[in-house]
Amino acid sequence: MLNFLCRNLLLALNVTLLTLPCFLASGCVDSGTSAPAPFSNGRPPATKREGLSLTADLQPSDNPHDLPSPVSKPPIPFMDIAADVGVSFRFENGDSPKKLMPSATSGGCGWIDLDHDLWPDLVLPQGGSMETEAPELKDRVFRNIGGQHFRDCSEECLIAASDRCYGSGVSVADFDNDGFSDIYIANVGPDVLYRNLGDGTFQDVTNAAGINNTRWASSVAFGDLDNDGDADLYVCNYVDYDPRHPIPCLNADGLPTTCHPKHVGEIANVYFENDGDGTFSEVSNDRNLNAPGSKSLGVVIADLDRDQDLDVYVANDTEANHLFLNDGLGGFAENAIAAGAAASGQGHLQASMGIGVGDYDRNGLPDLYVTHFIDDSNTMYQNLGRGAFTDSTRESGLHQPCLPYLGFGTVMTDFDADGWQDLFIANGHIDDLRELAGSPWKMSAQILRFDGNLWTDVSRDSGDYFAEKWLGRGVAGGDYNRDGAIDLAVVHQNAPLGLLKNEAKLGNWLSLTPIGDMSSRTGVGLEVTVTQDDQQLIQQLCGGSSYCSAHEAAIYFGLGASGNLVSISARWPSGREFREENVEPNRHYHLSEKHGLLAQ
Numbered sequence: 001m002l003n004f005l006c007r008n009l010l011l012a013l014n015v016t017l018l019t020l021p022c023f024l025a026s027g028c029v030d031s032g033t034s035a036p037a038p039f040s041n042g043r044p045p046a047t048k049r050e051g052l053s054l055t056a057d058l059q060p061s062d063n064p065h066d067l068p069s070p071v072s073k074p075p076i077p078f079m080d081i082a083a084d085v086g087v088s089f090r091f092e093n094g095d096s097p098k099k100l101m102p103s104a105t106s107g108g109c110g111w112i113d114l115d116h117d118l119w120p121d122l123v124l125p126q127g128g129s130m131e132t133e134a135p136e137l138k139d140r141v142f143r144n145i146g147g148q149h150f151r152d153c154s155e156e157c158l159i160a161a162s163d164r165c166y167g168s169g170v171s172v173a174d175f176d177n178d179g180f181s182d183i184y185i186a187n188v189g190p191d192v193l194y195r196n197l198g199d200g201t202f203q204d205v206t207n208a209a210g211i212n213n214t215r216w217a218s219s220v221a222f223g224d225l226d227n228d229g230d231a232d233l234y235v236c237n238y239v240d241y242d243p244r245h246p247i248p249c250l251n252a253d254g255l256p257t258t259c260h261p262k263h264v265g266e267i268a269n270v271y272f273e274n275d276g277d278g279t280f281s282e283v284s285n286d287r288n289l290n291a292p293g294s295k296s297l298g299v300v301i302a303d304l305d306r307d308q309d310l311d312v313y314v315a316n317d318t319e320a321n322h323l324f325l326n327d328g329l330g331g332f333a334e335n336a337i338a339a340g341a342a343a344s345g346q347g348h349l350q351a352s353m354g355i356g357v358g359d360y361d362r363n364g365l366p367d368l369y370v371t372h373f374i375d376d377s378n379t380m381y382q383n384l385g386r387g388a389f390t391d392s393t394r395e396s397g398l399h400q401p402c403l404p405y406l407g408f409g410t411v412m413t414d415f416d417a418d419g420w421q422d423l424f425i426a427n428g429h430i431d432d433l434r435e436l437a438g439s440p441w442k443m444s445a446q447i448l449r450f451d452g453n454l455w456t457d458v459s460r461d462s463g464d465y466f467a468e469k470w471l472g473r474g475v476a477g478g479d480y481n482r483d484g485a486i487d488l489a490v491v492h493q494n495a496p497l498g499l500l501k502n503e504a505k506l507g508n509w510l511s512l513t514p515i516g517d518m519s520s521r522t523g524v525g526l527e528v529t530v531t532q533d534d535q536q537l538i539q540q541l542c543g544g545s546s547y548c549s550a551h552e553a554a555i556y557f558g559l560g561a562s563g564n565l566v567s568i569s570a571r572w573p574s575g576r577e578f579r580e581e582n583v584e585p586n587r588h589y590h591l592s593e594k595h596g597l598l599a600q
Contacts, residue, residue: 073416073418073449073451074416074504074505075458075461075462075504076415076416076422076447076449076458076462076502076504077461077462077463077503077504078447078462078463078465078466078487078488078500078501078502078503079463079464079465079500079501079503080464080465080498080499080500080501081499081500081501082496082497082498082499083496085148085149085150085499086142086149086150086151086152087122087142087150087497087499088152088496089124089140089142089496089497090492090494090495090496090497091106091107091124091126091127091473091491091492091493091494091497092126092127092128092129092137092493092494093106093107093127093471093493093494094127094128094129094130094131094166095494096129096130096131097256098131098246098256099249099256099257099258099259099431100130100131100243100246101239101241101243101246101258101259101264102127102130102166102168102188102216102241102243103127103130103258104258104430104431105168105218105238105297105353105408105430105473106127106166106167106168106169106188106473106493106548107125107127107168107473107474107491107492107493107548108125108167108168108169108170108186108219108409108473108474108476108491108547108548108549108550109122109123109124109125109170109474109475109476109489109490109491109497109548109549109550110122110123110124110170110171110172110183110476110549110550110551111123111172111476111477111478111480111489111550111551111552111553112172112181112183112550113181113552114141114143114157114180114181114196114200114202115143115199115200116179116180117144118482118588118600119144119145119146119147119480119482120144120478120479120480120552121141121142121143121144121150122140122141122142122144122150122489123139123140123141123170123172123183123550124139124140124141124142124170124491124497125139125167125168125169125170125185125186125187125548126138126139126140126167127166127167127168128166130166130188130243130244131243138154138158139154139158139167139185140152140154141153141154141157141158142154143157143200144480147480147481147482153200156200156201157200157201157202158194158201158202165187165188165189165190165192166187166188166189166243167185167186167187167188168186168187168188168216168217168218168548169185169186169217169218169219169220169474169547169548169549170183170184170185170186170220170548170549170550171183171184171186171219171220171221171222171233171543171544171550172184172222172550172553173222173231173520173522173524173543173553174196174231174520174521174522175193175195175222175230175231175233175274176195176230176278177229177230177516177520177521178196178198178521179198179521180196180197180198181196181522181553182194182195182196182202183196183202184220184222184233184235186217186218186219186220186235186236186548187217188216188217188243189214189216190206190212190213190214191206191211191213191214191217191220191235192204192206193205193206193209193211195209195278205278208278208279209278209279209280210272210275210279210280210281210282211233211272211280212282213235213237213270215237215240215267215270216237216238216239216241216267217235217236217237217238218236218237218238218296218297218298218548219236219296219297219298219299219544219546219547219548219549220233220234220235220236220299220544220548221233221234221299221300221301221312221543221544221545222234222301222522222524222543222544223301223302223310223312223520223524223525223542223543223544224274224310224519224520224524224525224573225271225273225287225301225309225310225312225326226273226330227309227310227573227574228274228276229276229516229518229519229520229574230274230276230520231274231520231521231522231524231543232271232272232273232274232280233271233272233274233280234269234270234271234272234289234299234301234312234543234544235269235270235271235272236269236296236297236298236299236314237267237268237269237270237294237296238261238267238295238296238297238317239261239264239265239266239267239295239317240264240265240266240267241259241264246259247259247263247264249263257431258430258431260318261295261317261318261351262318264295266292266293266294266295266319267294267295268284268290268294269284269289269290269294269296269314270282270284271283271284271287271289273287287330287331287332288324288331288332288333288334289312289324289332291322291324291334293316293319293320293322294314294316294319294322295316295317295318295319296314296315296316296317296322297315297316297317297352297353297354297547297548298314298315298352298353298354298355298370298544298545298546298547299312299313299314299315299355299543299544299545300312300313300355300357300368300542300543300544300545301524301525301542301543301544302357302366302524302525302540302542302543303366303525303527303540304323304325304365304366304368304383304387305325305385305386305387306364306365306385306527307326307328308328308571308573308575309326309328309573310326310524310525310543310573311323311324311325311326311332312324312326312332313336313341313355313368315352315353315354315355315370316352317351317352317353318349318350318351319349320336320337320342320343320349321336321341321342321343321352321370322334322336322342323335323336323339323341323342323387325339325387335387339387339388339389340381340384340388340389340390340391341368341381341389344379344391344393345379345390345391345393345394346391348376350370350372350373350376350379351372351373351376352370352371352372353370353371353372353407353408353547354370354371354407354408354409354410354426354475354545354546354547355368355369355370355371355410355544355545355546355547356368356369356370356371356410356411356412356423356545356546357369357412357540357542357545358412358413358421358539359383359421359537359538359539360380360382360412360420360421360450361382361392362420362452362537363383363385364529364536364538365383365384365385365538366383366540366542367380367381367382367383367412368380368381368383368389369381369410369412369423371402371407371408371409371410371425371547372402372406372407373406374403374404374405374406374429374439374440375403375404376403377393377398377399377400377401377402377403378393378398378402378407378410378425379391379393380392380393380396380398382396396450396453396454396455397454397455397456398448398455401446401448401455401457402425402446404440404443405425405427405443405446406427406428406429406430406443407425407426407427408425408426408427408428408472408473408474408475408547409425409426409472409473409474409475409476409490409491409546409547409548409549410423410424410425410426410475410546410547411423411424411475411476411477411486411488411545411546411551413477413486413556414486414509414556414557414558415447415449415485415486415502415504416449416485416504416505416506416507416558417484417485417504417506417507417508417509417558417559417560418507418558418560419507419535419537419558419559419560420449420450420451420452420558421450422447422448422449422450423446423447423448423449423450423455424445424446424447424475424477424488425445425446425447425448425472426445426470426472426473426474426475426490426491426547427443427444427445427446427470427472428441428442428443428470428471428472428473428492428493429441429442429443429471441471442469442470442471443469443470443471443472444459444466444467444468444469444470445459445465445466445470445472445490446459446466447459447462447466463503465498465500470490470492470493470495470498471492471493471494471495472490472491472492473491473492473493473547473548474490474491474546474547474548474549475488475489475490475491475546475547475549476488476489476546476549476550476551476552477546477551477552478551478552478554479511479552479554479556480499480501481501482588484506484509484511484586484588485502485503485504485506485509486502486556487499487500487501487502488500488502489549491548491549506558507558507559507560507561508558508559508560508561508562508563508585508586509556509557509558509559509585509586510530510556510557510559510566510583510585510586510587510589511554511555511556511557511587511588511589512528512554512555512556512557512568512589512590512591513553513554513555513588513589513590513591513600514526514541514553514554514555514590514591514592514593515590515591515592515593515594516572516573516574516593517574517592517593517594518572518574518576518593519572519573519574519576519593520573522541522553523541523553523572523573523591523593524541524542524543524573525540525541525572525573526540526541526555526570526571526572526573526591527539527540527570527571528540528555528557528568528569528570528591529568529569529570530557530559530566530567530568531566531567531569532559532562532564532565532566532567532585533562533564535559535560535562537557537559539555539556539557540555541553541554541555555591559585563585563586564585565581565582565583565584565585566583566585567579567580567581567582567583568580568583568591568597570591572593574593576593578591578593578596578597580596580597583597587599587600588600
């Protein structure tokens with residue numbers, strides 16, 4: 001606990017937006033907090049860095065020989081099968097000599113069961129030129145045919161589509177509770193809301209629904225923040241930048257370069273509250289869901305403090321991250337600095353992009369893994385409970401493996417079903433600086449596994465895909481072939497989309513797809529506890545996460561070696577609770593708020 005308080009004191013000294021008296025008065029940690037920090041190894045906290053440099057300093061404690069040895073386990077192999085199963089998509093970033101900012105960061109993807117056949121389909125926003133018309137470049141939808149191949153159904157699915165804008169991200173949820181998942185496309189320009197008509201086709205209802213966000217949107221998340229039974233919408237807007245009239249940004253040689261976010265103005269995010277009649281109202285300021293320093297690229301909606309309402313965590317680029325805690329009365333309080341989730345444990349503001357969510361330490365609380373710039377490792381915010389977090393990156397072995405990479409999309413889940421969370425990270429630089437600075441440009445993706453004590457980079461043994469280099473951006477997880485293993489869609493700028501089939505040797509597993517009734521149909525905020533033998537695992541269905549992408553709307557548990565029956569207990573956002581004993585593992589189930597557990 002002393003280590004946690006010291007880290008937050010350093011952070012308060014380094015972040016000039018808030019004062020030390022405000023921090024000390026915040027009551028950020030309850031002395032009764034019982035959740036332990038299980039990976040503390042007795043080392044003193046790392047020293048604070050001066051300024052806001054993006055170059056990481058290696059402390060003596062970063063020597064891997066100071067850490068316990070990881071447990072040896074089999075690799076987690078993936079195979080890119082996109083071309084083999086008919087997924088032909090290439091995100092065009094529209095790069096030009098002008099070095100327009102959206103070209104550097106864009107590209108998302110999403111899973112959606114658009115026709116209710118239980119096979120996850122793909123929705124893929126497209127980029128393209130921001131200077132000339134390119135009508136052949138459109139957002140795409142690929143229908144999953146029995147887990148065997150995909151068919152491009154874009155023309156027939158996206159009916160009455162609006163004039164195409166430069167696509168950035170995507171989110172998926174059943175916003176009108178009619179049983180069919182809808183699509184929100186975040187654009188550099190006007191966003192688009194597509195309503196699923198129930199026959200596998202979608203209609204643009206943006207104007208009719210009252211959606212009006214014309215800024216540069218990035219990541220988007222659905223979640224019932226006011227707990228009235230329908231899905232609200234939180235949209236991250238990045239910076240105040242118009243690619244049609246860009247501000248000039250030049251390098252030392254006077255040549256155009258991608259603007260640093262510090263040189264571009266911040267812009268407010270947008271919260272659209274669902275009115276329950278097919279329309280939304282923009283009430284961001286009324287609910288206090290904005291804060292200074294908003295240059296947002298990633299978002300998660302989840303019950304982060306487990307007080308039975310949904311909170312919002314936002315990853316900001318070069319600014320302090322935001323944690324909006326729900327007061328349960330219709331308002332939110334931004335609390336990231338006091339909570340220890342605004343910056344690194346050294347008080348260092350970072351270039352935050354994507355967010356992975358999962359209970360990696362198995363204490364029942366959702367932890368946050370945030371990706372960052374090259375030479376500045378990604379950060380694992382370990383959830384201590386009651387709205388408090390601590391940076392456990394270094395002591396859990398996550399610091400050094402990510403230093404040479406610039407991370408974007410990331411997924412935290414149990415890829416091999418051994419009972420412990422793993423990490424996938426899509427990497428790639430925002431600029432080709434090889435000639436000027438000798439900096440890497442395209443980068444390999446990473447897969448890291450956790451053994452209950454340390455994280456280990458096992459990318460080298462995880463297949464040919466990880467030997468290739470990419471400009472990786474959005475990543476979305478889903479079990480496309482329903483074999484119990486989480487597969488991945490990965491967006492690569494100016495290169496084919498990766499569809500990574502998970503070929504790991506699996507332990508036992510369980511998959512639950514929520515169907516809300518009193519709660520929103522998609523079920524964001526549902527918390528499920530699975531008990532088997534002497535182990536207990538807790539997961540939530542979150543809104544958002546990764547980067548500009550949408551995961552399959554399911555809760556997945558890896559159970560490890562035991563195939564014994566399990567008990568399931570669930571708590572819905574409405575307050576309804578459910579319990580069932582003697583459930584068989586290695587199966588997909590629907591978890592209905594109204595009818596209970598249903599075999600798929």
